[in-house]
Amino acid sequence: MKKGKKRLYIHIPFCIKRCNYCGFVSSVLKDKRELSNYIDYLSLEFELYKDRLKDNIITIYIGGGTPSLFEPYEIYTLGELLFKYLSLPGEFTIEANPESITRDKVLAWRDIGVNRVSLGVQSFDDEVLSFLGRPHTAGDAVDAISILKDYFDNISFDFIYGIPNQDMSIWHKTLKRAIAFGPQHLSLYALSIENGTTFCKWYKRGKIHMMDEDLVVDMYEFGVHFLKENGYKRYEISNFSFPGKESIHNMGYWTYDEYLGLGVSASSFVEGIRYINYSSMTDYFKSLKNGAYPIAYSEKLSKEKMMGEYIILRLRTNRGLLIDEFIDIFGIDPLSIYKDKFAYFIDLGFMEHTEYGYRLTDKGILVSNQIFVEII
Amino acid sequence: MKHIRNFSIIAHIDHGKSTLADRLLEITNTIPKRKLVDQVLDRMELEREKGITIKAKPVRMIYNKNGIDYELNLIDTPGHVDFSYEVSRALSACEGALLLVDATQGIEAQTMANAHLAMELGLTIIPIINKIDLPSADIELVSEEIENTFLIPKEEIILTSAKEGVGVQEVLDAIVERIPPPKGDPNSPLAALIFDAVYDSYLGVLAYLRIFDGKVKAGDKIKVFSTGREFEVTEVGIFAPDYKKIDMLEAGEVGYLAASIKDIGEFLVGDTITLSKNPVSKPVPGFKKAQPMVFCGFYPLEGGDYEELRDALSKLRLEDASLIYSQEVSEALGFGFRVGFLGLLHMEITQERLEREFGLRLIKTMPNVVYEIVLVSGEVVHIENPSELPSPEKIEEIREPYIKASIITPPDFIGPLMELANDRRGKFINMEYLDAVKVLIEYELPLNEIIIDFYDKLKSRSRGYASFDYEYIGYRPSKLVKIDILLNGMPVDALSFMVHKDKAYMWGRRIIEKLRKVIPRQLFDVSIQAAIGKRVIARETVKALRKDVTAKCYGGDITRKRKLLEKQKEGKKKMKKIGRVEIPQEAFLAVLDISDEKR
Incomplete structure (x- = not known):
């Protein structure tokens, strides 16, 4: 891993309702006071990491859950907390949901230094949104976007494709409407059925079926092509942006930088060790109350594991694997280990040479798990 | 010797043989009731679960009648056609047999086959109708069936409910009264029939014996007739019901013999044991080496x-x-x-x-039979594996084993069952009404056609009512071909099989369709072909995988993603690689139930 520069992730595990597909750790907010209470515990966790935070953080990402549930006063509290421990980073993203965006909140975000908003639009089709169990309509998203655009020039939209009741024309319309707003960044995610979700229950009961694989692929390829035509570059499997507007924070995950995750269920990667915080709020609180790190899982990675991880993360990106960077980090030529495998995938048309190393082809990206399995 | 009775029980699976045996043991106090695990005769867990007896186990009981102690030796028999040779040897050791028929089911094919065998061997048959306590019992009808099928007068039939203990006393009395005592001369040279052999970790291989003539004791030097091999007896004993060492076994008796033998092949079922000094001139008739089919x-x-x-x-x-x-x-x-x-x-x-x-x-x-190949050179070879089949130009003729199948069924299912038999290349031989509700149908069939799922099909087409038995009738020439299965042009040896040429296309197609379903999509197209020699008769393709990608990989939770990939990798490791093609284990199992596919 590359030491020094760190990214900070803060998880806000609350939503006003649970979406049918979502497998992230989050609970339905029953009492507004839970939010301030949660910030109190976050501050305990900050205190534990204060040495690591100082002058080291280059990006902040507040994700969830639904961070846009915070009222302006809570946002200011959070801001105070942050800057007690660190200085304003270059990129500061907050995730937001259309139904909870107000002008007051957006102003507060800007006041504490947020300079990028990732909006969970998911679709511009109301039927699709209701099937997904989203608590907003397409109209809510349009309203939210118009507010955001008044204050931010770095906005990202999230969309989901491969949804059972969505066809190609709906997908096409959604993307067309999206780019009309001129977002700097888009993330397109194929629907997957995660354990414990409503979709998972429906799927097991035969109430819903997975979309035909070929159609999912067609939707992805359409998205890649359509966005490219409109000036967006794919820089990672699911991420597209105008040149220079890539998410610096997210990019760090794929370039093997260190990051610190705070909050329930957040993950960290520091000094070759991966940590995961408790995903139960009770355990998380209890641990912090006792002054202990709220870590549920940690794993010191062997060099082999790290090399495998590095490659599969790097291969998710457009630049791909950089041989020199690999040698810098691990002190060994990756070809001495993976040459035959790379040759096999190049032969099948799934990988290609770049000036600095290797990357996946369009065809390879679509079956990337099959390739990663051979590398880890 | 005149107070000894040696007998077996002939019954179909589930007709109550083990329960009756339990009652006999209980009444004769051979095993006290409190110690009696249900069905003591069935040793192995598996036997108990399947409700069948795999291996014969004798037991000795003492029954007092009119002040005289009678020694009753029950020699149990396996109830399945696979073991018909063992059944015949066990029956040879007896003078009588209980023919046990379920009052609700009537005679089944195996019962019929074994009862006929017992009659041919000259055994006294005691007919018993069991389960008379059940509401659906039809004693009149089953009595008629027994009378018509075996020409045994109805009056001889004993009615029992082994479960309730009804009629069991009469059975014991009939054993004493009707079955003749063994004949034989203790002073003649030893002639002992091995009707079973088992391995005991303390005593070594035990031969279960019926002594026809002579006597044998520990220290004797014995000779095995078929091999001429000689051993010194370390122990003889009886089944009381556990192994009980005694001084001597003599003519008419049933017991065991140990001689510190490690290899069970030394004591083959059906063989004769005699003494090295003063041996018998002729063995007990009927010995043959069991041939795997x-x-x-x-x-x-x-x-x-x-x-x-x-x-x-x-x-x-x-x-x-x-x-x-x-x-x-x-x-x-x-x-x-x-x-x-x-x-x-x-x-x-x-x-x-x-x-x-x-x-x-x-x-x-996939199981296969043993084929007999006549080569152009005139030489005859037997092959146990389709992959050993010589190249076509060397083959003059291929022969496959045939069986005669006896199917007993209610008349309602004659149509579907004959259709099944015809479908399996059967040749109709005979049909005969045993009574108004039972028909015996006889067919000649290639063994190969019944080894996969004939029995299951027979059961499903007759709603479980039909029963089935078969005997080998020898090799017959047949138009057989070997089908190879190729994945991306590479033959997979473990999937080759032999089939009649008229069925080659159908089977080839069915197998590759099945394989198409179980072979996961890979990074390239996988062609699956069925071929006879170089000629491809059917082809399918598993299209290349288009998508296997984790869209979302952020929030930094790399651990979970990596673990999913590691799991996927474990799954891949379990696959067998044929060239570049990875095939799951199920592919090899899948071909076993191809005939479950709708035709």
Whole structure:
């Protein structure tokens, strides 16, 4: 891993309702006071990491859950907390949901230094949104976007494709409407059925079926092509942006930088060790109350594991694997280990040479798990 | 000797043989009631579960009638056609047999076959109708069936409910009164029939014997008739019901003999034991070496378990002389064994025992019969594995084993069952009404056609009512072809099989369709072909995988993603690689139930 520069992730595990597909750790907010209470515990966790935070953080990402549930006063509290421990980073993203965006909140975000908003639009089709169990309509998203655009020039939209009741024309319309707003960044995610979700229950009961694989692929390829035509570059499997507007924070995950995750269920990667915080709020609180790190899982990675991880993360990106960077980090030529495998995938048309190393082809990206399995 | 009675019980599965045996043991106080585990005669867990007796186990009972103690030796018999030779040897050791028929089911095919065998051997038959307590019992009808089928007067039939203990006393009385005592001369040279052999970890191989003439005791030097091998007797004893050492066994008696023998092959069922000094001139008639009729490959699911499989087979072989095996190497499956069986049940039991008692996980390849190949040179060879088939230009003729099948069914199912038999290349021989509700249908069929799922089909087409028995009738010339299965042009040896040429296309197609379903999509198209020699008769393609991508990989939770990939990798490791093609273990199992597919 590359030491020094760190990214900070803060998880806000609350939503006003649970979406049918979502497998992230989050609970339905029953009492507004839970939010301030949660910030109190976050501050305990900050205190534990204060040495690591100082002058080291280059990006902040507040994700969830639904961070846009915070009222302006809570946002200011959070801001105070942050800057007690660190200085304003270059990129500061907050995730937001259309139904909870107000002008007051957006102003507060800007006041504490947020300079990028990732909006969970998911679709511009109301039927699709209701099937997904989203608590907003397409109209809510349009309203939210118009507010955001008044204050931010770095906005990202999230969309989901491969949804059972969505066809190609709906997908096409959604993307067309999206780019009309001129977002700097888009993330397109194929629907997957995660354990414990409503979709998972429906799927097991035969109430819903997975979309035909070929159609999912067609939707992805359409998205890649359509966005490219409109000036967006794919820089990672699911991420597209105008040149220079890539998410610096997210990019760090794929370039093997260190990051610190705070909050329930957040993950960290520091000094070759991966940590995961408790995903139960009770355990998380209890641990912090006792002054202990709220870590549920940690794993010191062997060099082999790290090399495998590095490659599969790097291969998710457009630049791909950089041989020199690999040698810098691990002190060994990756070809001495993976040459035959790379040759096999190049032969099948799934990988290609770049000036600095290797990357996946369009065809390879679509079956990337099959390739990663051979590398880890 | 005149107070000894040696007898067996002939019954169909589930007609109550073991329950009746339990009651006999209980009444004669051979085993006190409180110690009686249900069905004591069925030793192995597997036997108890399947409700069948695999191996004969004798037991000695003392029954007092009119102040005289009678020694009753019950020689139990396995109830399945695979073991018909063992049944015949067990029956040879007896003077009488109880013919036990379920009052609700009537006579079944196996009962009929075994009862006829007993009659041919000159045994006294005591007919019993059991389960008369059940509401659906039809005593009148079953009595008629017995009378018509075996020409036994109705008046001789004893009615019992072994479960309730009804009529069991009469059975004991009939054994004493009707079955003649054994004949034989204790002073003649020793002639003892081995009707079973088992391995005991303390005593070594035990021969279960019926002494026809002479006597034998510890210290005697014995000779095994077929091999001429000589051993010194270390112990003789009786089944009381546990092994009980006694001084001497003599003419008319049933007991066991140990001679510090390690290899069960020394005491083959049906063979004769005599004394080295003063041997008999002729053996007890009827000995033959059991020939395996069905073969299949057993491969460990985990390649590393090969040694364990070898040890397990050698342990099973200790107690099962009819099990034969030899090492086999498959390009697809690696190291394994080709194993020969007396029949299908024998195969199934062996596989289950390997899995259950030894904790092995196995891949079983498609079972096949032994083919007789006449070469152009005039030489005749037998092949136990389709992959050994010589090249076509060397073959003059291929012969396959045939059986005569006896099917007993209610008349309602005649149509579907005849259709089934015809479908399996059967030749109709005879049909006969045993009574108004039972028909006997006889067919000649290639053994190959019944080794996969004939029995299951027979049961499903007759809603469970039909029963089935068969006997070998020898080899017949047949138009057979070998079908090879190719994946991306590479033949997969473990999937080759032999089939009649008229069925080649249908079977080839069915198998490749099945394979298309179980072989996962890979990074390239996988072509699946069925071919006879170089001629492809059917083809399918597993289209290349288009999508296997984790869209979302942020929030930094790399650990979970990596673990999913690691799991996927584990799954891949379990696949067998044929060239670049990865095939799951199920592919080899899938071909076993191809006929479950809708026709």
